[in-house]
Amino acid sequence: MTPFRAGLIAALATLILDQASKLWLYLGTDLVMSQPWRLAPFADFVVVWNRGVSYGLFQQEGGLGRWLLVGLSLAAALGLSAWMRRAGSRLLAVSLGLIVGGALGNAIDRAAYGAVFDFVHLHAGTWSWYVFNVADAAIVAGVVGLILDSLRPAGRTRADAASAGEGRPQA
Template sequence: MTDADQAGPAGAKQPLLWGRFSGLVLIIALIGLVLDQGTKLWLVQGFDLQRNGPVELLPVLDIVLVWNRGISYGLFQQNSDLGRWLLAGLTVVVTIGLWVWSSRCTSRLVALSLALVIGGALGNGVDRLFHGAVVDFVHFHVGTFSWYVFNLADVWIVAGVIGLLYDSFTNGPNSAAK
């Protein structure tokens, strides 16, 4: 792919699977996946969080074990194999779409943001395939307020979405007026 293919005028050929920042996206997504899976593997298998938890790290932060059979915030809980495989399939479809988007992006911030979302989606997708549910373990709470239990993959996804939102507000259609 040439630079003209990637950033050419409207109607110019766009890369489908490999673009300017694809190497960066691949490396960041894989690092995110490995860190996410490594912490989950250690907490579930090595530390045996099921037996040894919960663990209070700070007065507002605990390590607990929650098997999330839904999506973010525990929405759309799936207790059947069909639901599990539908969510796994959705993860694959969304990840492919995000990868194609990343291969066409011309901004390092967008590439990094998409890499984080892809890494997080893959991390939670691996859990769903191997465990039938996503391993969540970080519980933030203050007084009676309790945030949902999450994992590193969720952190990557949220950070990626924040980056995409930031980019959309700073580089949107009205940014030329600045």
């Protein structure tokens, strides 16, 4: 399987899992009326509508901000897809695919509802993590994959090595 195909599968799987989980929880259950749902001593399902970006930053109440964030998500997905097309390793392509799928999943929410539907809340004692969804988790996993790929010497191409000065003859 080519790296691009693996990345495309990761993007589609992320998008499908993200949208299916959101639609099921929002339309197929009574979570909105009966939240929180305790899953474990450290995890709940809750309903949070995020009108901003990561960690609730840059909250947008108006239509202009909403559509700017949709456009930004689509532009990022398009740019990352072009990078994914040229990826030389599966790890890089899958990592990019996870980010693309997550960006598209959250863009769909923003376009359809005006906000992103977040529902997973992790906590322990007095510590509480931000509420997130499948798309957010995929984006984080994709960024971790990008970091790991950048640390792998085998993942570097000859062009990367030459630009780093490794291909120059010694004087």
